[in-house]
Amino acid sequence: xxxxxxxxxxxxxxxxxxxxxxxxxxxxxxxxxxxxxxxxxxxxxxxxxxxxxxxxxxxxxxxxxxxxxxxxxxxxxxxxxxxxxxxxxxxxxxxxxxxxxxxxxxxxxxxxxxxxxxxxxxxxxxxxxxxxxxxxxxxxxxxxxxxxxxxxxxxxxxxxxxxxxxxxxxxxxxxxxxxxxxxxxxxxxxxxxxxxxxxxxxxxxxxxxxxxxxxxxxxxxxxxxxxxxxxxxxxxxxxxxxxxxxxxxxxxxxxxxxxxxxxxxxxxxxxxxxxxxxxxxxxxxxxxxxxxxxxxxxxxxxxxxxxxxxxxxxxxxxxxxxxxxxxxxxxxxx
Amino acid sequence: xxxxxxxxxxxxxxxxxxxxxxxxxxxxxxxxxxxxxxxxxxxxxxxxxxxxxxxxxxxxxxxxxxxxxxxxxxxxxxxxxxxxxxxxxxxxxxxxxxxxxxxxxxxxxxxxxxxxxxxxxxxxxxxxxxxxxxxxxxxxxxxxxxxxxxxxxxxxxxxxxxxxxxxxxxxxxxxxxxxxxxxxxxxxxxxxxxxxxxxxxxxxxxxxxxxxxxxxxxxxxxxxxxxxxxxxxxxxxxxxxxxxxxxxxxxxxxxxxxxxxxxxxxxxxxxxxxxxxxxxxxxxxxxxxxxxxxxxxxxxxxxxxxxxxxxxxxxxxxxxxxxxxxxxxxxxxxxxxxxxxxxxxxxxxxxxxxxxxxxxxxxxxxxxxxxxxxxxx
Numbered sequence: 192x193x194x195x196x197x198x199x200x201x202x203x204x205x206x207x208x209x210x211x212x213x214x215x216x217x218x219x220x221x222x223x224x225x226x227x228x229x230x231x232x233x234x235x236x237x238x239x240x241x242x243x244x245x246x247x248x249x250x251x252x253x254x255x256x257x258x259x260x261x262x263x264x265x266x267x268x269x270x271x272x273x274x275x276x277x278x279x280x281x282x283x284x285x286x287x288x289x290x291x292x293x294x295x296x297x298x299x300x301x302x303x304x305x306x307x308x309x310x311x312x313x314x315x316x317x318x319x320x321x322x323x324x325x326x327x328x329x330x331x332x333x334x335x336x337x338x339x340x341x342x343x344x345x346x347x348x349x350x351x352x353x354x355x356x357x358x359x360x361x362x363x364x365x366x367x368x369x370x371x372x373x374x375x376x377x378x379x380x381x382x383x384x385x386x387x388x389x390x391x392x393x394x395x396x397x398x399x400x401x402x403x404x405x406x407x408x409x410x411x412x413x414x415x416x417x418x419x420x421x422x423x424x425x426x427x428x429x430x431x432x433x434x435x436x437x438x439x440x441x442x443x444x445x446x447x448x449x450x451x452x453x454x455x456x457x458x459x460x461x462x463x464x465x466x467x468x469x470x471x472x473x474x475x476x477x478x479x480x481x482x483x484x485x486x487x488x489x490x491x492x493x494x495x496x497x498x499x500x501x502x503x504x505x506x507x508x509x510x511x512x513x514x515x516x517x518x519x520x521x522x523x524x525x
Numbered sequence: 526x527x528x529x530x531x532x533x534x535x536x537x538x539x540x541x542x543x544x545x546x547x548x549x550x551x552x553x554x555x556x557x558x559x560x561x562x563x564x565x566x567x568x569x570x571x572x573x574x575x576x577x578x579x580x581x582x583x584x585x586x587x588x589x590x591x592x593x594x595x596x597x598x599x600x601x602x603x604x605x606x607x608x609x610x611x612x613x614x615x616x617x618x619x620x621x622x623x624x625x626x627x628x629x630x631x632x633x634x635x636x637x638x639x640x641x642x643x644x645x646x647x648x649x650x651x652x653x654x655x656x657x658x659x660x661x662x663x664x665x666x667x668x669x670x671x672x673x674x675x676x677x678x679x680x681x682x683x684x685x686x687x688x689x690x691x692x693x694x695x696x697x698x699x700x701x702x703x704x705x706x707x708x709x710x711x712x713x714x715x716x717x718x719x720x721x722x723x724x725x726x727x728x729x730x731x732x733x734x735x736x737x738x739x740x741x742x743x744x745x746x747x748x749x750x751x752x753x754x755x756x757x758x759x760x761x762x763x764x765x766x767x768x769x770x771x772x773x774x775x776x777x778x779x780x781x782x783x784x785x786x787x788x789x790x791x792x793x794x795x796x797x798x799x800x801x802x803x804x805x806x807x808x809x810x811x812x813x814x815x816x817x818x819x820x821x822x823x824x825x826x827x828x829x830x831x832x833x834x835x836x837x838x839x840x841x842x843x844x845x846x847x848x849x850x851x852x853x854x855x856x857x858x859x860x861x862x863x864x865x866x867x868x869x870x871x872x873x874x875x876x877x878x879x880x881x882x883x884x885x886x887x888x889x890x891x892x893x894x895x896x897x898x899x900x901x902x
Contacts, residue, residue: 271751273725347772370716371758372773456758456769457723468758479761483619483725483750 256490272488294380303391330389338453387440398432590623590636638727640826656852665884667809688743720778808839809884
């Protein structure tokens, strides 16, 4: 109200240009604008403050733990924080986290891309809706339920697959099996693959749907078959989208906790075979050790959480770099 | 009955005076009525109710500690709160958490599966003005070694063999050492799958304490709540280990007695006594009877004799302690804590244990516990 009044009044001769300049820059400001500006700026600042506080807290607690660590934080194959002095290292956890996530990606990405292509380019319209809906439902199942299903149903049924792998691929060393319960890195990878399938499928589907009609029609006009259309126009266009979808899935696989803790048989050593039980992941280790952890134990777990955070950052950075480079070639987002 | 009526009278007069406490007290009154009416119909619950002396117990009680004794505490709380109208909340967040809360003065009593360490006693002196925290052994728990092996029913093992199995030195069920202990059993040519706890646990601590005490040559680890041997397989919580043993032929694992059955058979331990001993609440009590009280003053912490050769004594047993101040308990919670501890240690309280797979304390120890509780102030 005030502002309109002042502008209505004839300004002194020397003032007008400055006054006009101001109004152009800021637009009309009414109380609502100021409140909104304050709220949104405040939210932004609050977020940064919270993030900074968390980072400071985590780094501080982690540094406490690492300074007390009697073993080597990077190479010790042990996690015993009840010893005096405590002895723990993240080697096994880092290895297990990366290996299980890689297995999950290898299994999930091709299937997810195939499903997305089927839904967008092959399935009859009447069918693609319900199938997409079912895949969305997969994403809505809580991870502990996947864990229980994995431990009670999947694990007992994997004996056959493990036996087969051992018989035909055992010579590689990666797929040899000593006959322990099938609660190994491969089991975790299979379960994680099922869990990250929906998110990769959904994002890929959205990307494939946005392929310009003109590209596809042009390919068809040149006499391409449907597979050739997919290969020449859909996949190149969607490549960066599929990569970011995979990274979203990878993020979930890296941080998955309860399902891994329920299915894996965690031990603090690295198995050369993917079929022999053992190993561990960061999130699983935190979940299973937190309950009885002492002060030192909690600090050590926080330190391992920080490492997981760094690994996730690196993976995301790498993915962004790949996407940025691919853009130039594919011309997709031009 | 007379006592009860007196209590109710006291409660009513108090209720008239303290308006602010009206809600809690009416709850107390109505519970008493409920207990009374039930007592007339059911003689056994009448016996329960009459043995609980409420002695000014009132309000709410918070506690935290060992999850190993949770079921026992739950059963006691149910009876006690019915009789006295006191609300007791035992969180079972782990022994470490319980002791920490106790030494910080947040809870008047804690449960723990190991006695207070010297530094914890020192910390407790700040909370117990003029006194210190003491350990009262209250609940015994046999740790069963459960196995799943088709066609083998009464497996007998001794400490060295157990240590070698769980350390990965004996890997097949038809190993000579096992054959020697089970001459009549048909042991299959099958890989042994030994399961341990993946989370830190007092059960692991007590099991490995037994191995360290009985066969240090075969178990060269320092012990503690974290499993230290390499190899083997693991699962979270006792229920997880039991689940794995149940669904794997050739598996062996350790957990509380309540998980035995339903496809899991208990190993009998060859202790050197005339007969191998199977885990049971009775045999655990017999082993605890062989323990020495090592606490000083009013502290009653026990040193179990893992090498016991007494007939029918099952040595792999843990004892959980209730921890309170000997002097300097908070005045507002003292009567409630005292009467609840009294009920735990009472004949009825201890009798309740064997029905839910816990071992009652032997007479010599529980009578000391009772006289110590009487001196709490």
